[in-house]
Amino acid sequence: MPPAGIWVDGLVQSCIYMTMAFGMVLVFSILGILNWAHGQFYMLGAFVVYYAITAAGIPFPVSLLVSGIVVGGLGMLVEKFVIERLNAPGYGMLYVTVATLALIFFFEGAAGMAFGLMPKGMATVLPGVLTLSSFSVSYQKIAVIIFTIVIMITMYVVLNRTKVGLAIRAAAQEPVAASLYGISVGRVSLIVMGIGCALAAMAGGIMGPVHSVDPFMGRIPMIMSLLAIIIGGLGSLTGAIVGGIILGLLNSVIAYKISYFSEVALFVLVILILLIRPQGLFGAPQK
């Protein structure tokens, strides 16, 4: 049995994967696209938090909100001026895929030029360690867990108790019928892209103090959240959450058991899931 520290570590990873995956699935369910630059919004969010704290002296929790607003706004611009135009008749999914892949290199290059390539740290944010009987956990990691719980509750309320949430769910289930009822699917797409990017940005921001901030920090979380989505089921918000939890815990436990082979094991698991249940654990079968 792995020690408690490994499980806590896995839980922290789960939190980030599920937040990232949740945003990606939300965008997918409305826009029908996978935003391959999702990891770069995560990275940009971390930079916003870093400069909000170090340059502007804004408190950490407020910095997280600022990163969500700024990067969410950027995501809406990307939706309006890139995705919407390429998702139109005459173009198609391949164009959007190529465009969002290109955005990976654009955002990384731009961040490298603007902020430099040296890793930046926020060790002074929530410093210290909580020592329990057999293991220790940093306050930064505890903050990640609390942040994720708050985000998930907020998203539940937004999606199930507000008009915007109702419109999002309607547009996700039956876009044509939703538009006949007066819901602007275009506007919903814009909002959803903003929310998805804001979630990625805040996830990056909360992880900034845990790791370090650099232009390439979004790559691995993006790949892992994609795996979480595949495990949970493409298009399923519940699947994104469960997939994130499974992936984070498995990643930590398998790495503890078999060291660097863990990623091989994870990918084998994903392939097995795709073979046995192509729609993932919670996804609906393809019609």
Place this chain on the structure above:
Amino acid sequence: MKKWYNVVAISMVAVIVLGIFAIACAQKPAEPQATGPIIINIGEPVALSGSAAPWGQIPTPFREAWFEVFNREGFKIGDQTYNIKLIQVDDQNTPEGGAAAAKQLIFGDNCKFLAGHWTWNFSAIASVTNPAKVIFVTRSGSPDALPASWGGAYDSETMPYVVFGTPSQEEFTYDCFALVDGFPNYNKLGLLDSSVGKGGPGWIKVQEELDKAGVKWHDEWFTPGTTDFAPIITRFAEEGCDVVFVAGWIGEYMMFLKQRWEMGYKDMTVACSGPFVSLDMYKAVCGDDAFEGAVGAYYAPWEFKKTEVNPKYIAQCQEALAMAAEKTGKPYEYTGEIAWLPSHVLILVQAMQKAGTVDDTDAIMKAIRGGTFDTTVGKWTMSGEKTYGSPVVFGTPAPLCIIQGGQEVYLSEHPMEPLP
């Protein structure tokens, strides 16, 4: 009308093309005889973009300052004084980038020598430099920069213009010895590197040497891009490793250092095979407490206890460090470059002086093979005739420092012995 228009257009294009051709073929007028020092171009393929760029960018202020100091006096061959001009081209730390950078430096910038190279594209660059008869001063130790007999790509017969000015392969082993010297009561040494090198000949040689010296060790590996080291830290702790040596990956080292402290393994000493790039960066990422007690390479020749370094070179390095600090407006702590480009350049310069030529690369290589050179990291004789097939491997003092009170303090040193 249209026909005449076409004839005129074609004629004009022909005249322009012939004109350009004539200008290109025209003999250059003889250049006036130089009255001052003659400039020799030395090229450095270096990572200036991508994730390895910090290693390429950080040393720049020191490099520029060191060349400024060096060129005040320059070097002499006979009565002629020479200065060196450094030309850097981004090699992106990729084989394609390395080959392109080497071609640009050799054929575009007329560099007679390439030096200071440390990125992971040895074969790609050597495949350009050797046919061009350009001396390439690099490091050993990247997976392909090892003897062919070990499974690497270096072959002394087909790569006669390669010099391993920095013996990274051997340095790793000697750093381990220096670490054990610094912590004689250690329980077990942990070795951590990227899975890219897992099972490679370089690692096997290191482990053979450690076994031979009776060092107790345990190795672990991470996949590139890993940010979560909790499982690996736990595995090291369960193996009883109280000193862990991490191969020179900046981001991974910082994460390991920080996370081991957060997990409660505060007594686990974590060392890095490279020098600390910027103390502020490690403190910002890891926190002051986690960084305290960290160990890194330390090329501060004025602190060496076992390796004697020419006082002239020490003074030059200290002046260059001060100039770099003035230029950047903050303390400049990175000592790593002292063991790279300046050392490589001094090897080349002294070889040119011994050979009495700056042009005859065969004569210069003859002087390098088995030669003794006095550099910024001490005086060493090129060795490795049996191991590498040619005595072209320089030495290293393998010095380490430990962070105490947030500052680098000399810890230990284990000078490399000549290779068979």
